[in-house]
Amino acid sequence: MITVDELKKMKLQALKEKDKIKGDLFGIIISSIQKAEIEKKAENKALADSDISSILLKLNKELEEDRKMYSDNGREEEARNITRQIEILKPLLPQMMSREEITEKMDVTKSMKEVIAEFKGKAEIPVVIEIYKKLTSK
Secondary structure, three states: OOOOHHHHHHHHHHHHHHOOOHHHHHHHHHHHOOOOHHHHOOOOOOHHHHHHHHHHHHHHHHHHHHHHHHHHHHHHHHHHHHHHHHHHHHHHOOOOOOOOHHHHHHOOOOHHHHHHHHHHOOOOOOHHHHHHHHHOOO
């Protein structure tokens, strides 16, 4: 999983290259991770890789929604900028588990809440819930 230090280096490189879109994106990611670290420290917990994965996935989802909104409203330049941010973000996103992998690793003796926590940041949660319900209804 990517670290804040790596992101800071990437942001610095983007700024050197005068790439505002890339620099802004890395700034947003860094501040989101740092905010999550502060929240976790307040709970006396450490930030886990799954938390970083969740932050990146949430940001990707927000960017996708923004792109659609800008495209629908005829603001093509903003939509192109967001598309570029999404392209920059894609390599940083965690690889999601397939349905087969989820099914193999699913422990139906656990509660749904425990299962969701286990797969958070590793798989799409709606898919996990669907598989859990299928396996527990048998």
